[in-house]
Amino acid sequence: MNASGHPQDIPRTTVAGRAIHGPRGRVRPLPTKTEAISKVPFFVNFTPDDIANIEPFFQEYQFSKNQYLFWEGDAATRMFVIKSGRVKLLKTSASGKDMVLEVMVPGQICGGGALFAEYHRNGAQAVEPTVAYGLSRESYDRLLTKYPEIARGIINYLGAKLMDAHDVIISLVSSKVESRIASVIVRLCENHGTRTKDGILINIRLTRRDIADIVGSTVETTIRTISRFQKQGLLNTVAGRLHIKNLDAFKEMMRAAR
Numbered sequence: 001m002n003a004s005g006h007p008q009d010i011p012r013t014t015v016a017g018r019a020i021h022g023p024r025g026r027v028r029p030l031p032t033k034t035e036a037i038s039k040v041p042f043f044v045n046f047t048p049d050d051i052a053n054i055e056p057f058f059q060e061y062q063f064s065k066n067q068y069l070f071w072e073g074d075a076a077t078r079m080f081v082i083k084s085g086r087v088k089l090l091k092t093s094a095s096g097k098d099m100v101l102e103v104m105v106p107g108q109i110c111g112g113g114a115l116f117a118e119y120h121r122n123g124a125q126a127v128e129p130t131v132a133y134g135l136s137r138e139s140y141d142r143l144l145t146k147y148p149e150i151a152r153g154i155i156n157y158l159g160a161k162l163m164d165a166h167d168v169i170i171s172l173v174s175s176k177v178e179s180r181i182a183s184v185i186v187r188l189c190e191n192h193g194t195r196t197k198d199g200i201l202i203n204i205r206l207t208r209r210d211i212a213d214i215v216g217s218t219v220e221t222t223i224r225t226i227s228r229f230q231k232q233g234l235l236n237t238v239a240g241r242l243h244i245k246n247l248d249a250f251k252e253m254m255r256a257a258r
Contacts, residue, residue: 029084029131030106033058036083036133039107041160042153050147057143058133063087069111069124069132076114078134082106085130086204090123100213103127105192105204112157115140178225180215182253185235189244199245201238 030036037043037058038051046054061080063069069080072092080087087110089101101122104110110124114137135143144150164187185202193200212222229235234246244250 033060033083033133036081036107040081040109041157042150044153045149046147054143054147057139058135061132061134063126063130063132065126065128067126069126069130070120072120072123074120074123076111076117076120076137078136079109079111079114079140080124080132080134081109083131083133085132086127087124087130087132088127088210090125091121092123098123098213099216100210102214103204103206103210108191112161115154177215177217177221178228179253179256180217181211181222181225181229182250184211184214185242185244185250186247186254188242189247189250193244196243199235199243200247202242202244205240206242 030039033055034048034051037055038046043051043054058081060083061069063085069087070076072090082104084106087104089104089110090098091101092098104124110132111120113121188202188204188206189200192203194203195201208223208226209219211226212219215222217225226235230237234249235242235244237243
């Protein structure tokens with residue numbers, strides 16, 4: 001690893017399937033390699049036998065806190081599905097400031113562009129000790145030949161990512177911080193929410209700084225905005241996680257920004 005924390009050669013996990021459990025209240029690690037791979041959008045309709053045949057194509061990797069899975073501009077050689085831990089996707093601005101695009105949790109993939117692009121368009125950094133399974137571009141090509149139906153899953157995945165990117169662009173060009181935060185809250189509810197009797201609980205813990213980085217605002221402004229939402233009865237916090245009481249209100253803020 002060099003001084004910046006970027007691994008010169010991504011370390012291979014020597015203990016297969018050893019989950020690194022995160023702090024209480026965060027999304028639980030996936031217990032097995034099979035469960036992690038079955039979460040990949042390309043493989044959701046595969047049979048257990050198909051998943052068993054696919055598993056050997058994935059290699060297990062371990063990353064320490066703040067270590068990069070890959071840097072923006074690195075050659076795109078593999079994608080990862082997260083087994084445990086959290087990974088933030090970063091984009092560096094012209095001024096050199098890192099902007100958090102998204103926080104990925106167990107069951108999600110990062111570096112999916114490795115299947116289609118020559119270079120990574122963003123970086124990926126472990127927020128905490130993380131275990132992930134990597135699929136190389138060469139292995140993906142072999143799987144696509146064996147399972148042509150993967151192509152349909154890829155198309156659906158790309159379509160969803162395109163819509164997500166559109167929403168991110170809209171939120172970033174909005175002049176109001178509250179609409180940007182509302183957009184993030186809606187996406188978090190859709191991707192990480194669990195419905196409760198009086199709202200939706202977001203199953204990952206994000207600090208106010210995390211949210212500020214995602215929306216491109218200051219921590220102070222983000223804290224004031226979320227406090228205002230709380231006073232309005234739109235949300236509260238439960239064990240460090242956001243509990244959304246009125247998702248429709250946040251959707252309306254997001255639509256108003258358009």
